[in-house]
Amino acid sequence: MFNGSQEVRGASSYPTIRFIEIMQSRSHVPLKEPLIRQEWSSPDSDKLKEFSGICWAFGRRLQERLHIPIGLIGAYYGNSPIKAWSSSEVMDDCRDHTGNTDWNYGLGGAKGDRTVLWNAMIAALLPLEIKGVLWYQGESDANVNFVGFLCMFPAMIKSWRTHFRRPNLPFGFVQLACRDDEPGIATPEIRWHQTADLGVVPNELLPNTFMAVALDLSDPGAPLGQHHPRHKEEIAERLFFGALNVAYNIATPFQGPSPASVRSSNGRATITFINGPIILRSNLSSAFDVCCRGGATAGTNFRWEDCPEWKPVTIISTTDVDLTLDTSVCRQFTLQFIRYAWQTTPCPYLQCALYGADTALPAGPFVAPVTN
Numbered sequence: 001m002f003n004g005s006q007e008v009r010g011a012s013s014y015p016t017i018r019f020i021e022i023m024q025s026r027s028h029v030p031l032k033e034p035l036i037r038q039e040w041s042s043p044d045s046d047k048l049k050e051f052s053g054i055c056w057a058f059g060r061r062l063q064e065r066l067h068i069p070i071g072l073i074g075a076y077y078g079n080s081p082i083k084a085w086s087s088s089e090v091m092d093d094c095r096d097h098t099g100n101t102d103w104n105y106g107l108g109g110a111k112g113d114r115t116v117l118w119n120a121m122i123a124a125l126l127p128l129e130i131k132g133v134l135w136y137q138g139e140s141d142a143n144v145n146f147v148g149f150l151c152m153f154p155a156m157i158k159s160w161r162t163h164f165r166r167p168n169l170p171f172g173f174v175q176l177a178c179r180d181d182e183p184g185i186a187t188p189e190i191r192w193h194q195t196a197d198l199g200v201v202p203n204e205l206l207p208n209t210f211m212a213v214a215l216d217l218s219d220p221g222a223p224l225g226q227h228h229p230r231h232k233e234e235i236a237e238r239l240f241f242g243a244l245n246v247a248y249n250i251a252t253p254f255q256g257p258s259p260a261s262v263r264s265s266n267g268r269a270t271i272t273f274i275n276g277p278i279i280l281r282s283n284l285s286s287a288f289d290v291c292c293r294g295g296a297t298a299g300t301n302f303r304w305e306d307c308p309e310w311k312p313v314t315i316i317s318t319t320d321v322d323l324t325l326d327t328s329v330c331r332q333f334t335l336q337f338i339r340y341a342w343q344t345t346p347c348p349y350l351q352c353a354l355y356g357a358d359t360a361l362p363a364g365p366f367v368a369p370v371t372n
Contacts (some may be wrong), residue, residue: 016063
């Protein structure tokens with residue numbers, strides 16, 4: 001965390017915040033009592049320095065805005081897949097959904113076993129009345145069977161809500177940050193699956209959720225890799241905006257621009273956005289690419305996942321709500337899909353193409369069908 005020492009030094013100024021940290025542990029059966037690494041404490045420079053930077057910075061913002069006591073529970077285990085944080089019914093439901101009978105892909109050793117972190121670090125917290133959840137995970141699932149994530153993420157959220165006895169429990173999450181390019185890494189796909197393939201939350205499949213887009217927070221020098229950027233303040237602030245809306249019913253902009261429609265004519269495609277006005281912060285040649293198809297393969301039944309080739313296109317112009325692309329690369333073929341920011345690291349720090357002009361919030365990655 002770039003200003004972690006500053007946060008730690010100022011922590012004692014927030015006496016109405018308390019935090020506790022759960023010990024990283026595993027169990028094949030649900031525990032009734034959690035193993036505690038740090039007991040409930042008021043913040044000071046010694047006790048806070050090992051706590052989650054994002055969780056603290058988020059909680060500090062809440063306390064400053066709401067002027068109420070805030071309790072923070074840190075339960076985290078790096079390099080762990082979603083199946084380890086999921087109850088057994090989630091695993092069973094999604095095995096049936098995907099047709100995959102081998103969910104034991106073993107990532108992360110013992111901490112990658114199904115349900116072991118749910119059993120040890122979450123199930124023991126179920127007697128508590130919690131206000132909401134912040135979730136930052138997915139990098140491990142980008143390495144392996146990421147197709148299952150599309151089922152497991154919504155199913156896990158629903159399961160947590162059931163077990164915590166709150167069907168509308170606010171659930172915030174961080175969309176995956178940047179990553180060094182590696183063969184076989186499916187970071188763009190996991191980002192898309194984090195939104196239930198709809199690009200923006202909350203939505204009908206992920207109600208009462210909020211998301212911090214993090215793909216514009218590139219940090220090549222991060223000691224733990226770009227997927228753990230030191231730009232924690234930006235992530236915490238974006239989560240904070242979402243929590244104000246979803247958890248506290250305080251209206252404030254918390255979403256970057258997202259596409260409402262895409263129409264194509266004469267070698268150009270125009271994307272109309274909601275959550276604008278939009279601003280073009282950089283005209284990256286790699287920001288947008290298109291899928292063109294012809295003959296019998298073109299049509300409404302063609303899926304973007306089946307596109308054999310994506311071609312980069314350039315931006316021609318923008319207005320407050322529209323962005324027009326030069327799609328003449330399709331030539332005689334039909335423009336089928338447009339996608340945005342579909343790379344593991346799509347841009348330098350705070351320099352992706354699209355942001356909200358009034359909010360400075362980035363547009364998340366998306367893939368959208370085209371009306372011709």
